[in-house]
Amino acid sequence: xxxxxxxxxxxxxxxxxxxxxxxxxxxxxxxxxxxxxxxxxxxxxxxxxxxxxxxxxxxxxxxxxxxxxxxxxxxxxxxxxxxxxxxxxxxxxxxxxxxxxxxxxxxxxxxxxxxxxxxxxxxxxxxxxxxxxxxxxxxxxxxxxxxxxxxxxxxxxxxxxxxxxxxxxxxxxxxxxxxxxxxxxxxxxxxxxxxxxxxxxxxxxxxxxxxxxxxxxxxxxxxxxxxxxxxxxxxxxxxxxxxxxxxxxxxxxxxxxxxxxxxxxxxxxxxxxxxxxxxxxxxxxxxxxxxxxxxxxxxxxxxxxxxxxxxxxxxxxxxxxxxxxxxxxxxxxxxxxxxxxxxxxxxxxxxxxxxxxxxxxxxxxxxxxxxxxxxxxxxxxxxxxxxxxxxxxxxxxxxxxxxxxxxxxxxxxxxxxxxxxxxxxxxxx
Numbered sequence: 342x343x344x345x346x347x348x349x350x351x352x353x354x355x356x357x358x359x360x361x362x363x364x365x366x367x368x369x370x371x372x373x374x375x376x377x378x379x380x381x382x383x384x385x386x387x388x389x390x391x392x393x394x395x396x397x398x399x400x401x402x403x404x405x406x407x408x409x410x411x412x413x414x415x416x417x418x419x420x421x422x423x424x425x426x427x428x429x430x431x432x433x434x435x436x437x438x439x440x441x442x443x444x445x446x447x448x449x450x451x452x453x454x455x456x457x458x459x460x461x462x463x464x465x466x467x468x469x470x471x472x473x474x475x476x477x478x479x480x481x482x483x484x485x486x487x488x489x490x491x492x493x494x495x496x497x498x499x500x501x502x503x504x505x506x507x508x509x510x511x512x513x514x515x516x517x518x519x520x521x522x523x524x525x526x527x528x529x530x531x532x533x534x535x536x537x538x539x540x541x542x543x544x545x546x547x548x549x550x551x552x553x554x555x556x557x558x559x560x561x562x563x564x565x566x567x568x569x570x571x572x573x574x575x576x577x578x579x580x581x582x583x584x585x586x587x588x589x590x591x592x593x594x595x596x597x598x599x600x601x602x603x604x605x606x607x608x609x610x611x612x613x614x615x616x617x618x619x620x621x622x623x624x625x626x627x628x629x630x631x632x633x634x635x636x637x638x639x640x641x642x643x644x645x646x647x648x649x650x651x652x653x654x655x656x657x658x659x660x661x662x663x664x665x666x667x668x669x670x671x672x673x674x675x676x677x678x679x680x681x682x683x684x685x686x687x688x689x690x691x692x693x694x695x696x697x698x699x700x701x702x703x704x705x706x707x708x709x710x711x712x713x714x715x716x717x718x719x720x721x722x723x724x725x726x727x728x729x730x731x732x733x734x735x736x737x738x739x740x741x742x743x744x745x746x747x748x749x750x751x752x753x754x755x756x757x758x759x760x761x762x763x764x765x766x767x768x769x770x
Contacts, residue, residue: 348480348541351534352473355428356496358530359467362435362523363400364504364613366463368605369516370396371591373441373456376516377449385449387718390592392453394714396460397588401706403464408471408703409555415472416548421540424473425531427466432527434462439520479541502613509606516602560704563697571743572682573701578736579641579674580702582648582729584709589717589725596722598657608660612668619672633677633684634740634747640674641737643667648730652723681744 370393377385385392415423438459444451508519564573594600594608627636647667654660682698716724741748 348476348538351530351538352476353496354530354533355424355473356470357500358428358523358526359431359470360497360500361504361507361526362431362463363467364501364609365508365511365519365523366435366438367397367587368505368508368591368602368609369512369519370456370588371595372512372516372602373452375595376442377445377452382450385453388714390589390717391711391714393592394585394588394710394712396456397710398707399457400460400464400467401584401703401710403461404467405464405700405703405707407465412471412475415475415542419540419542419547420472420476420479421534421538424476424538425534427472428527428531428534430466431463432524432531434459434466435520435524435527437462439517439524442517476541499617502610502617505606505609505613507606509603509610512602512606557700560697560700563701569682569685571739572678572685573698575637575641575736575740576675576678576682576698577701577705578732579644579671579678580705581709581712582644582732583671584706585713585716585725585729586648586651588710589713592714592717593651593722593725594657594660597654600657604657608664611661612664615665615668616672619669620676624672624676627673628677628680632747633681634744636673637677637681638737638741638744638748640670640672640677641733641740643670644674645730645734645737646670648726648733652726652730678740 371389374385374389374392374396411423411427437455441452441455441459444455507522511518511522564570590608591600591605594605598604600608624636631639643666647663647670650663650666651660654663679698712728713725716728
């Protein structure tokens with residue numbers, strides 16, 4: 342393709358705005374549920390945190406189910422229509438989210454139903470990320486592909502870092518203002534893409550048959566590999582705890598310190614900023630110095646301490662240093678574990694193994710929020726974070742035993758792992 346700059350700009354905007362929308366909405370979910378709690382059925386009031394977790398999980402579930410479907414449709418009909426239609430659907434989902442409070446006269450259940458429909462629609466259209474990656478693969482050469490994929494990582498980081506801050510600022514106008522702002526940005530991106538985005542997949546390269554649409558197929562293949570099971574267990578436990586924190590943190594801070602959307606949004610933005618610093622700069626310097634095994638175990642240990650710190654934090658301002666410790670630990674452990682898995686298989690198996698790892702991480706984004714919400718409601722506000730520390734601490738112990746030869750030896754010179762998406766920092770993906 343002679344000029345790939347405009348398509349790459351559009352792809353960047355697509356991913357950036359998608360994560361911006363997720364970040365904008367995430368701190369607001371507890372306050373929507375709180376808004377309807379006074380008129381809600383008894384079961385809703387008794388399961389406040391679980392409802393918030395279910396809203397988060399519904400997005401992740403349908404993104405998980407529809408990612409292979411959208412990828413198959415793009416292989417058959419081209420990338421451009423799938424991307425534009427997905428963006429349009431995402432914009433409509435945020436419009437519906439912003440209109441949810443207008444259904445309050447119909448009762449709390451009606452508002453909750455609208456919220457769930459909007460998050461499910463956003464999850465379905467959010468599965469277009471794999472199509473965006475395929476578009477970049479279409480228009481880049483093997484030599485420039487890493488740079489193109491790095492653009493997706495940058496978009497993830499910026500979107501998740503700025504989204505909560507923007508959502509918090511706009512929430513001072515109204516709870517619906519952030520969702521309408523996200524919809525406006527998405528529709529603007531659709532217009533831009535309609536006039537500037539060419540098709541990247543020629544008709545002669547398209548397939549007439551849809552590939553496997555079973556999202557669990559990749560997962561089952563990777564779990565059967567005994568050699569990397571301990572590493573997979575480490576990633577599974579880490580991401581399960583982190584997914585619970587992501588969905589429950591706004592509920593926790595509102596309950597513990599009376600935080601509003603603005604204060605919670607700044608905490609999420611701070612986590613995103615720390616993740617960008619770790620992934621974009623520090624991890625490249627730390628890997629050659631200490632090795633991936635040591636960074637993975639040390640990162641898990643730091644996260645274990647941070648989860649306990651969140652549970653028992655005495656004053657609100659101390660959340661910032663604790664979250665910094667959490668982000669540093671995650672920034673050390675997540676890319677190191679992924680890289681260790683990548684180094685444990687042949688070059689021909691990289692795609693299938695990392696794809697299976699991605700599927701496993703997606704499942705944690707479904708189970709983690711539900712687990713955290715259930716523990717918060719039935720056991721108490723500290724339970725999701727003490728459970729998270731137990732999960733991550735267990736991962737640290739298992740990996741210390743498995744990686745012992747690499748931990749006690751002198752680390753060989755290693756190349757720093759490629760920066761991962763910041764979404765993976767926050768959601769385990």
